[in-house]
Amino acid sequence: MNIRTLCLGILSFQEASGYEIKKEIEEGLFSHFIDASFGSIYPALTQLNAEGLVTLRAEEQTSRPDKKVYALTEAGRTFLAKSIAIIPSRDKYKSEFLFQMLFQDLLPQDFLRLAIEKQLTDLNGDLKCIAECRSVQPQQPKGSEFVAGYGEAVLLAGVKYLEARLAELNKTALKAAQ
């Protein structure tokens, strides 16, 4: 799955500009398992348009560049369907946090606690994002429900685990202080 397919996917829900696509990736259900920057989105959209997979409509705006609104074509929808009808490559999960935890013996106790708390904040942030997506549009399509549920399940498991470890750390620290 590349950025082009991603844009196609988002446009299959609703027409949007490059800027709005970026926002959707950051704030929508995609946020916790997909990334994309302007530097990849804008060229992708231009290319998609050249290939006839999306159409382009320029909305004039005062004191701002024209808003270029892209919409999926039939060819685009077909292409998207074909793109996802393959057994996908394995999930790629990269965690600097876990790498750090693996060598936690090299870390000061206070810093360790801080790092875990930061990870907790991140996970809870993602969880909140999913909850918000659900509340904004309570009647979600099947796919969105599925993905939101998966995200919640996994994220929640991480939160619970980290909270338990943090509690242990605090208990140990308390004992040491006595």
Added chain:
Amino acid sequence: MNIRTLCLGILSFQEASGYEIKKEIEEGLFSHFIDASFGSIYPALTQLNAEGLVTLRAEEQTSRPDKKVYALTEAGRTFLAKSIAIIPSRDKYKSEFLFQMLFQDLLPQDFLRLAIEKQLTDLNGDLKCIAECRSVQPQQPKGSEFVAGYGEAVLLAGVKYLEARLAELNKTALKAAQ
């Protein structure tokens, strides 16, 4: 965290060759949250050696290239400690599977089930990998225990969720067949 730091990390546990480092990344606790290929490991090791962060010892072998065994130096250990003593960037989780699930309405039912089953196989594979790491070396350092536990918690949550969804799908399919 780049490949160089990763190599340093693995060497902090035990001296190893490039080949063995790759194996450790694939089969060890790292496997589910880190990737690396020979094309990045070998150059990294060469560079690390040039910088004095690791030492190099060539083990002669019959009918095979010399095995280059690398070991962490004191400077290397210091560098590693410094490298992980920063608040790391957020986890990056990329999932083609979830992307696919988001647009599951475009997918045939049978294919959908297949995709979920494949994901289950992958997750269970990672789980098995962690269990094996634990059984091989039951008395793990604190960091390894932490990471293994986190992985298990998260992976297990994913498995449970997918199994529940799969059961639902099968029930629906059964009803439709009646």
Added chain:
DNA sequence: TGATGCATGTAATCCGTTACATGATTCA
């Protein structure tokens, strides 16, 4: 008045993967 949001785009750069090159041994 200084950050944030809106809005688009290009170019340099990075970091890594994939493919290529080589070749003996062992296991099924």
Added chain:
DNA sequence: TGAATCATGTAACGGATTACATGCATCA
């Protein structure tokens, strides 16, 4: 006999990020 394991390395290529370029409106 063909695949997998052991063993190291280079070069081409890809795909995306980061930084740069521009500029008005709004909110604190």
